[in-house]
Amino acid sequence: MSYKIHVIDDEPIIHDIILRVLKDKDYELEFSTNIEETLEKHKKQHFDLVLLDLMIPGTSGIQIFKELKRIDSDVKVIIMTAYGTLETAVKAIEMGAIDYLNKPFDNQHLIDTVEKALISSDKRDIEELKHNFGKSEFFHNIVGKSEAIKEVINKIKKVAKTNSTVLIYGESGTGKELVARAIHMESLRSSLPFVVAYSAPDELFESNLFGHKKGAFTGAIADKVGLIEVAKGGTLFFDDVATVPLQTQVKLLRVIQEKEYIVLGDTKVRKADVRVIAATNQELSIMVEEGKFREDLYYRLNVIKIEIPPLRERKEDIPLLVDFFIRKYAEINSKNIEGIDESALEYLKNYHWPGNVRELENVVESMVVLSENKILTKDDIPLEKRYSSIPFLYNLLELNGTSLKDKTEQLKEYLLLKALKKANGVQKKAAEMLGMKSTTFNEMLKRLDLKNKNTK
Ligand SMILES: Nc1ncnc2c1ncn2[C@@H]1O[C@H](COP(=O)(O)OP(=O)(O)OP(=O)(O)O)[C@@H](O)[C@H]1O
Numbered sequence: 001m002s003y004k005i006h007v008i009d010d011e012p013i014i015h016d017i018i019l020r021v022l023k024d025k026d027y028e029l030e031f032s033t034n035i036e037e038t039l040e041k042h043k044k045q046h047f048d049l050v051l052l053d054l055m056i057p058g059t060s061g062i063q064i065f066k067e068l069k070r071i072d073s074d075v076k077v078i079i080m081t082a083y084g085t086l087e088t089a090v091k092a093i094e095m096g097a098i099d100y101l102n103k104p105f106d107n108q109h110l111i112d113t114v115e116k117a118l119i120s121s122d123k124r125d126i127e128e129l130k131h132n133f134g135k136s137e138f139f140h141n142i143v144g145k146s147e148a149i150k151e152v153i154n155k156i157k158k159v160a161k162t163n164s165t166v167l168i169y170g171e172s173g174t175g176k177e178l179v180a181r182a183i184h185m186e187s188l189r190s191s192l193p194f195v196v197a198y199s200a201p202d203e204l205f206e207s208n209l210f211g212h213k214k215g216a217f218t219g220a221i222a223d224k225v226g227l228i229e230v231a232k233g234g235t236l237f238f239d240d241v242a243t244v245p246l247q248t249q250v251k252l253l254r255v256i257q258e259k260e261y262i263v264l265g266d267t268k269v270r271k272a273d274v275r276v277i278a279a280t281n282q283e284l285s286i287m288v289e290e291g292k293f294r295e296d297l298y299y300r301l302n303v304i305k306i307e308i309p310p311l312r313e314r315k316e317d318i319p320l321l322v323d324f325f326i327r328k329y330a331e332i333n334s335k336n337i338e339g340i341d342e343s344a345l346e347y348l349k350n351y352h353w354p355g356n357v358r359e360l361e362n363v364v365e366s367m368v369v370l371s372e373n374k375i376l377t378k379d380d381i382p383l384e385k386r387y388s389s390i391p392f393l394y395n396l397l398e399l400n401g402t403s404l405k406d407k408t409e410q411l412k413e414y415l416l417l418k419a420l421k422k423a424n425g426v427q428k429k430a431a432e433m434l435g436m437k438s439t440t441f442n443e444m445l446k447r448l449d450l451k452n453k454n455t456k
């Protein structure tokens with residue numbers, strides 16, 4: 001007896017692919033493109049397996065799934081999902097789907113998944129599902145599962161193989177350099193250098209970039225090779241392109257447009273074989289309006305734009321990042337730390353992270369270094385971070401069993417530390433901010449035992 005499989009997908013191309021991949025197997029395949037067709041077929045006959053796309057126009061895959069269950073509560077369903085919809089996949093598995101396939105799928109993986117499903121209907125552990133998804137989230141060390149990060153990764157893949165100039169936007173510490181490196185690693189230039197050009201005051205920057213001849217300017221005591229030459233055949237990354245001096249911008253435009261440059265103090269025009277990637281945390285279009293950035297260079301750079309949102313706008317990446325950094329720093333420091341507890345993670349998720357991933361990385365590093373626990377807890381979080389986190393304020397304002405005395409103490413701790421930080425550690429100044437005598441301030445610090453706590 002051959003197995004009957006029903007494929008539900010609105011895209012005929014998916015029907016064709018599945019038909020082609022499974023044609024040599026002894027399966028009877030049926031195809032549907034919408035909910036009506038699907039339900040009609042299920043009312044008339046039994047299917048051994050259903051392959052269901054989660055994105056069916058006009059309805060949701062989850063809805064179809066529920067209807068199918070109503071008709072046949074034992075129906076075996078494998079959901080098909082486009083890269084990235086982990087939440088929906090988890091939801092479908094929780095509702096009783098037996099497996100999932102990521103689109104576009106690998107042919108052999110499709111065959112294996114279908115065979116396995118027909119033999120056994122064991123539900124896949126959600127943790128395992130998450131774990132498998134986890135692997136695809138590590139793209140050149142870019143950790144994250146938010147839609148924003150997935151979009152960044154997709155864009156990297158699309159642009160990497162071209163020679164186009166890429167402009168990366170993002171606040172400080174969001175991972176602009178990490179993204180630039182990923183583009184380089186995915187490009188055809190990956191075996192050649194990736195070189196970072198950090199902006200510096202005028203002449204120095206130009207001589208770093210283009211190189212100079214001996215005697216080109218006072219202090220040029222010998223010939224110097226520039227970064228363009230060092231990066232030959234590879235990628236040249238401008239770390240903060242908004243700070244490139246105006247007179248250098250015109251030369252940079254020439255590098256990108258004509259692929260030419262001149263070494264300082266030389267007359268020979270040289271070929272610039274570099275792919276340019278630029279990053280900035282400033283709105284260049286406004287700088288153009290203000291006459292601080294060349295319009296032609298701006299348009300030239302802005303052909304392909306990758307935007308990395310601040311961490312506070314993609315909190316769902318925080319648990320993965322924390323886990324990643326715990327493992328990284330536990331290993332570096334040979335510490336036996338296994339993870340972090342829920343409540344501590346809640347604090348970290350709700351902090352606003354003005355310094356983005358870099359700040360989070362530094363905090364986790366300090367926690368790993370200073371903690372004596374196997375599992376990090378909220379007591380390991382630097383006080384200043386813990387207290388400007390939303391759960392802290394929430395707990396403070398809720399009637400939740402904590403006594404008024406304790407709440408008051410917490411608020412005092414918080415304000416004392418905040419003032420201390422604002423005063424750069426000068427107690428007298430901090431005391432003034434709170435309208436206190438510095439002796440009283442000092443006594444309170446001692447009493448609250450704040451002096452020696454992790455106030456980084
Ligand atoms: N998604 C991420 N996954 C893992 N590590 C990350 C991620 N984003 C940033 N980091 C880490 O955070 C730190 C800062 O990243 P990076 O230097 O790329 O930021 P940046 O945007 O260039 O910062 P700046 O604007 O200050 O130059 C690095 O150690 C980097 O590895």
Ligand SMILES: [Mg+2]
Nearest residue numbers: 176177239279
């Ligand atoms: Mg950077």
